[in-house]
Amino acid sequence: MAHSGISVLLEGTNFTRLLGGLWVTVKIAAIALIVGIVLGIILGVLRTFKNRPLRLILRLYLEFFRIVPTVVLLFLFYYILPRQMNFNLPADQLATLVFALWVAAEMSDIVRGALISVPKHQRESGMAIGLNRYQLYRYVLIPQAISLEIPATINLATRVIKTTSLLMLISVMDVINIGQQIIEANNHSHPTGVFWVYGLIFLFYFLIDYPLSWWAKRLEKKRLERANG
């Protein structure tokens, strides 16, 4: 058979273009995660302080990013902000920003939850040896919170990576957008190309996300073993 659909992947530079798209996807997800996690840890620590107005503002921030669907956030930042506020960024940087803000919001809740589940006695025995607030968080609370929050953080990472598939909607040249272009350009010569291209994209996402989710499960199991053993 002249055209078994799979050859579409090897036609011209198609495969390297798909890999290039994957690189864009991974880069956006990775930068957004790094920036978002760091920011989220800071916000999460702040949310355990007693200051009520501060807590309220951070809570509203979290709820905004949690309730508004990611697509709407992307459109908001891509179409509305530039026009209303003259805020212009290339699509991929803008996507990174939106994702980072979203990760920060979700991460703040993970960190806060982990910090407040460290027993109150730990805080008190830290205070009893004269630790100040910074030292208390640095040496006692945060290290104990980390083992609680790592599995949830990895799960957040897998969600972020999956959600990058929305980026084509604001014209970022991610792996899905490039796949779409390849399908359309080869529609005549390779009518079943869509199956192979999306099949490969599925495999890409699976290869990135599955190890992460396996790792999260393993860490959680270990933590439970330690806690109950």
Next chain:
Amino acid sequence: MADKVLEVEHLEKYYQKKHVLFDINLSIQQGEVVTLLGPSGSGKSTLIRCLNGLEEYQKGTIIFEGKKIVPTEKNWQQIRQKIGMVFQSYDLFPNLTVIDNILLGPIKVQKQDKSAARVEAKKLLKSVDLEDYADVYPRELSGGQKQRVAIVRALALHPDFMLFDEVTASLDPEMVRGILNIIKGLANMDNMTMIVVTHEMNFAQEIADRVVFLENGHILEQTPAKQFFSKPKTDRAQAFLDSMDF
């Protein structure tokens, strides 16, 4: 007359609307061992937690080593280095080894020299028979061992004054004696000033110079220990002793 380490004057404590400590007046002299007795819920723990700022109080003053405490968080951080506290539930930091639990205060808070602090921590561990456990994590220790480490952790800051809050209450019976002997050693050999909240009447009798008897947030009596255990001033304290069966 010996120096007063701590004086409490007209201290009142509320939890929101609920009045839990009423007009507490107390003073403790250098080297004195005071045991705080009373039925559960009488406010013993709340009182000693007020003494190192873990609980706020609404009225009254606390004078420590001659200086009136201005109860800000910063001041308490300083004072807590002088007032060691050991809790019922030991509360070692599970993320740190035994030696790091002990060294956290001396090195990070007091900025003591690292190697000297380590040498001293080892010595303290040896004094409670735990010299082989410096590098293990708290989860590998028994309750009694954890509590001994918790005492060492408090002592490593060189406190002038110690608070013990029912430190044997959650231990297996066979562990209790070891802990009590350590506290007794501190009182007798090191002449440490301390307030001990306990339900171990025999121990209270052995160690106390003076008993403060508390009920429903009121100090009912303060009596030299010998007298308290033979003939307390109040009927309520007599009834309490009778009920303790020791």
